[in-house]
Amino acid sequence: MIIDDEPDIRTYLMAILEDNGFSVCTVLDNTEVKKGVLSEKPDLIILDIMMPQRSGISIYKELRTCSALNAIPVALISGMMPEKDFIEKEFPALVDDKSVSPPDGYIEKPVQVEKLVALVTQLVEERG
Amino acid sequence: MPEKIKLMDWIREHLFNVVPMSIAVIDRDFNLVYANKPFEEKFGKWKGKKCFSVYKSSTTMCLNCKGAEAFQDGKPRVNEEIGFDKSGKLTKYIKHTMPVVDSDGSIPFLVEMATDITEASIIKKEYQLLFDQVPCSILVIDRNFRIVRTNKKIRETFGDLTGKYCYSSLKGFNDKCLECTARDTFSDGEMHTGNHVWRTKDGEDIHSHVSTVPLFKEDGTFDMVMEMAVDITHTLELEDELKIAYSFMETMIATAIDGIIAIDIEGDIIIFNKAARDIFNIHDKRKMTKIELEVLLPEGFMAQVLLGPGHVYLPEAYVKTIDDDKKPVRLSGNKIEFGDGKSGMAFSIQDLRELKRLESEKLEAERMAAVGQTVAGLAHGVKNLITGLEGGMYMMNSGMKKGDVDRIQKGLEMLDRNILRVSTFVKEFLNFSKGRKIKVGECEPGKIARDVVELYASQAGKFSVELICETDDNIMPALMDGEGIHECLTNLVGNAIDACRMSDNQGGNHVWVKTHEKDDVIVYEVVDDGCGMDYEVKKKVFTNFFTTKGLGGTGIGLLTTKKIVQEHGGKIELQSEEGKGTTFRIRLPRNRLPKPESIDI
Numbered sequence: 087m088i089i090d091d092e093p094d095i096r097t098y099l100m101a102i103l104e105d106n107g108f109s110v111c112t113v114l115d116n117t118e119v120k121k122g123v124l125s126e127k128p129d130l131i132i133l134d135i136m137m138p139q140r141s142g143i144s145i146y147k148e149l150r151t152c153s154a155l156n157a158i159p160v161a162l163i164s165g166m167m168p169e170k171d172f173i174e175k176e177f178p179a180l181v182d183d184k185s186v187s188p189p190d191g192y193i194e195k196p197v198q199v200e201k202l203v204a205l206v207t208q209l210v211e212e213r214g
Numbered sequence: 215m216p217e218k219i220k221l222m223d224w225i226r227e228h229l230f231n232v233v234p235m236s237i238a239v240i241d242r243d244f245n246l247v248y249a250n251k252p253f254e255e256k257f258g259k260w261k262g263k264k265c266f267s268v269y270k271s272s273t274t275m276c277l278n279c280k281g282a283e284a285f286q287d288g289k290p291r292v293n294e295e296i297g298f299d300k301s302g303k304l305t306k307y308i309k310h311t312m313p314v315v316d317s318d319g320s321i322p323f324l325v326e327m328a329t330d331i332t333e334a335s336i337i338k339k340e341y342q343l344l345f346d347q348v349p350c351s352i353l354v355i356d357r358n359f360r361i362v363r364t365n366k367k368i369r370e371t372f373g374d375l376t377g378k379y380c381y382s383s384l385k386g387f388n389d390k391c392l393e394c395t396a397r398d399t400f401s402d403g404e405m406h407t408g409n410h411v412w413r414t415k416d417g418e419d420i421h422s423h424v425s426t427v428p429l430f431k432e433d434g435t436f437d438m439v440m441e442m443a444v445d446i447t448h449t450l451e452l453e454d455e456l457k458i459a460y461s462f463m464e465t466m467i468a469t470a471i472d473g474i475i476a477i478d479i480e481g482d483i484i485i486f487n488k489a490a491r492d493i494f495n496i497h498d499k500r501k502m503t504k505i506e507l508e509v510l511l512p513e514g515f516m517a518q519v520l521l522g523p524g525h526v527y528l529p530e531a532y533v534k535t536i537d538d539d540k541k542p543v544r545l546s547g548n549k550i551e552f553g554d555g556k557s558g559m560a561f562s563i564q565d566l567r568e569l570k571r572l573e574s575e576k577l578e579a580e581r582m583a584a585v586g587q588t589v590a591g592l593a594h595g596v597k598n599l600i601t602g603l604e605g606g607m608y609m610m611n612s613g614m615k616k617g618d619v620d621r622i623q624k625g626l627e628m629l630d631r632n633i634l635r636v637s638t639f640v641k642e643f644l645n646f647s648k649g650r651k652i653k654v655g656e657c658e659p660g661k662i663a664r665d666v667v668e669l670y671a672s673q674a675g676k677f678s679v680e681l682i683c684e685t686d687d688n689i690m691p692a693l694m695d696g697e698g699i700h701e702c703l704t705n706l707v708g709n710a711i712d713a714c715r716m717s718d719n720q721g722g723n724h725v726w727v728k729t730h731e732k733d734d735v736i737v738y739e740v741v742d743d744g745c746g747m748d749y750e751v752k753k754k755v756f757t758n759f760f761t762t763k764g765l766g767g768t769g770i771g772l773l774t775t776k777k778i779v780q781e782h783g784g785k786i787e788l789q790s791e792e793g794k795g796t797t798f799r800i801r802l803p804r805n806r807l808p809k810p811e812s813i814d815i
């Protein structure tokens with residue numbers, strides 16, 4: 087499942103993943119994420135951080151604190167900074183809650199197609 | 215010799231009764247046998263009475279009775295006595311006692327003559343009291359400069375100096391002083407004054423202001439001089455302190471960083487310090503007049519100080535220099551009242567050029583910092599754009615491989631859209647980093663808001679957002695950069711409409727643009743009931759190229775808005791609640807609004 091407010095990015099990511107044999111869905115209204123995830127039961131969620139109305143971080147917190155959802159792996163996507171900086175500095179600062187575990191993966195914009203496919207493949211396989 | 219008999223009669227009958235003293239005759243048993251009229255007037259009835267009962271109201275003879283002694287030795291004597299007059303009042307008198315010696319040597323009578331000295335002794339007592347208690351030192355000196363008498367104050371300070379030389383006992387000198395007021399008085403009989411330093415028995419120096427006067431005798435000559443001295447040590451100390459305080463103040467004024475000017479009651483300029491001279495470009499030592507100064511100060515300023523409540527403060531004003539230049543200053547004027555409706559003035563003038571330079575440097579530094587921050591954030595914006603472009607490329611390439619025309623078409627559209635965004639982004643970024651010098655002019659704050667509302671009316675209508683303008687008509691025109699404020703409101707209204715579009719209940723949203731003024735603060739509010747923001751978004755709103763609009767925005771709008779508001783000395787505040795709406799409030803205090811580059815003094 088891809089959650090990104092920007093249609094061009096959504097189209098792009100969906101095309102890549104579909105071309106690599108995954109079936110992809112999305113939630114258009116990001117205030118209804120929980121409902122969408124519960125009904126779709128995805129194997130992986132790719133979540134944009136910077137979105138209007140409700141940021142990816144707040145959605146991430148909701149996913150992680152909901153017992154029905156917290157087993158679904160989540161990869162965050164952002165153009166803010168490289169993976170290392172994000173996981174070590176930005177993520178703890180943004181979340182500001184030590185009980186929330188870090189994401190299962192991180193995708194930096196611009197997206198490198200091979201890396202994205204490899205990460206998604208790995209996370210989906212790990213889930214079995 | 216009838217004349218002689220007549221004279222004797224007159225002497226017996228009258229003289230005794232007209233001499234200005236009491237005369238009485240007593241016999242050996244102290245019976246009063248004769249007394250004259252003044253006696254009777256003073257002591258009352260006497261006939262058949264004993265002397266002690268009349269003089270002293272006593273029933274027994276006096277101890278040490280001088281009369282008894284005179285009856286014994288037959289010698290006359292004079293002594294002071296205290297008795298009571300006929301009304302019982304204490305009276306003091308000098309009594310001459312003269313025995314009347316008979317031819318056989320016996321003494322049958324005494325003649326007593328009493329002169330009342332009650333009044334004189336009171337005066338003497340008063341004089342002594344005055345002499346001792348007067349709050350100055352008094353001494354009497356003879357022609358050899360020996361001290362004859364001193365008063366209590368001298369005795370307390372110097373001990374008993376009687377018989378000593380004044381110069382040695384008061385100053386510790388071996389010889390007479392070079393300057394001596396007593397000597398001057400001895401030589402010309404006039405009063406002389408001078409200052410002396412006396413040393414007390416405790417070794418302490420007393421500064422004395424001394425006057426010497428001759429003590430004339432009945433015959434017009436004098437052998438003694440009275441020296442009266444007032445201790446002026448404390449006065450001199452105060453004078454010294456005053457001098458120090460004055461010179462301290464003078465130094466402070468002379469070296470003050472701010473210009474200080476004072477005008478006295480007569481309208482003369484009595485203080486015009488160096489800083490003030492520098493501000494007005496007065497580089498010579500010329501004396502300024504009040505009229506010359508009035509021309510240099512803002513028009514009517516002096517009158518305002520004199521006629522108003524006494525204090526006028528202009529945080530930013532312009533003064534003229536004598537070479538007809540002008541300078542930005544902070545000016546404060548105070549009326550100084552001297553009573554009787556008379557007043558002077560004091561001005562304090564701060565040169566604001568340096569402050570202005572620092573302010574503009576600070577503003578520039580802030581702008582540069584914002585640009586720096588922006589450049590860091592730029593990467594983020596560019597990455598989003600690149601992702602969009604790459605997405606377009608991917609769709610094109612994969613579409614071509616698959617022969618999927620739809621996909622190719624989608625890719626082309628993505629490329630088109632993102633290329634347009636790149637150009638918008640670059641333009642906005644350049645515009646921001648370049649900075650725009652604000653152009654200040656008189657604006658109607660309400661009109662700017664109405665213009666922006668009009669501008670957005672059709673766009674709001676397109677998204678079914680109701681755009682409402684609420685403007686208080688009583689706001690006076692203000693000096694602002696109209697275009698800048700217009701840009702701020704454009705950004706905020708644009709954002710508000712976007713927020714409504716992103717809201718759940720699309721179609722029934724509102725955007726209010728409110729303008730009002732309270733306590734000299736012009737307030738703009740852009741309120742929407744759109745999607746609102748959560749904590750993470752609010753935190754970043756004013757920072758760098760933050761956008762929640764994905765590729766729809768560059769994140770520059772609010773940054774620019776904040777910059778313009780700051781350039782107007784104002785503040786921008788944000789209140790937002792996720793799902794409920796957002797309020798942006800711009801507060802522009804009138805006294806902080808920018809000043810135009812040129813202003814008429």
